[in-house]
Amino acid sequence: MSDHPRTPAHALHLMRRARGSIRPRPLSPREEAEVAGLLDERLAGLFWEQPVMDQRHAIDAAHLVLARRPGARNIARAALLHDVGKRHARLGFFGRVAATTLALLRLPAPGRLRVYLDHARLGAEDLTGADELIVGYARHQDGSRPDFIPAGTWALLKEADGEKHRLADEAQYDVG
Numbered sequence: 001m002s003d004h005p006r007t008p009a010h011a012l013h014l015m016r017r018a019r020g021s022i023r024p025r026p027l028s029p030r031e032e033a034e035v036a037g038l039l040d041e042r043l044a045g046l047f048w049e050q051p052v053m054d055q056r057h058a059i060d061a062a063h064l065v066l067a068r069r070p071g072a073r074n075i076a077r078a079a080l081l082h083d084v085g086k087r088h089a090r091l092g093f094f095g096r097v098a099a100t101t102l103a104l105l106r107l108p109a110p111g112r113l114r115v116y117l118d119h120a121r122l123g124a125e126d127l128t129g130a131d132e133l134i135v136g137y138a139r140h141q142d143g144s145r146p147d148f149i150p151a152g153t154w155a156l157l158k159e160a161d162g163e164k165h166r167l168a169d170e171a172q173y174d175v176g
Ligand SMILES: [Fe+2]
Pocket: 057, 082, 083, 161, 174, 176
């Protein structure tokens, strides 16, 4: 299970993200080609199994990685794939908000909401056999940096992930 948010400040974050998450922009042909150029067939299959909102979040994250560090293809792959576990929950934006709200309130999440909150572990399982960074970021995205991920790489991925701040040293949960 991922670390859950513990601060109401996350509500503001959810509102900011709402518009883009409810009506995500599908990848353009150019972006589709970028994915094909970065991922092998198996990993690309996982990428395209994601709902559009997660595809959009992932490609935006990969773009930021490559803008900050041109040529960092493996970090870009980690950005593209870090949320593949979310697709298991088959939740839309509002279901994700419900799951996150329950986590905020430290209430048990039933069914698919619970699956959603477990997306980091599930995604890492999906990615077994991929590069250590790819699996590792998916698994630890809401927690602390594991030793095998360099601090600079971790900071870049967190920035690219966009909204995973730590407020008052508490992990913040991301619906995107
Ligand atoms: Fe994310």
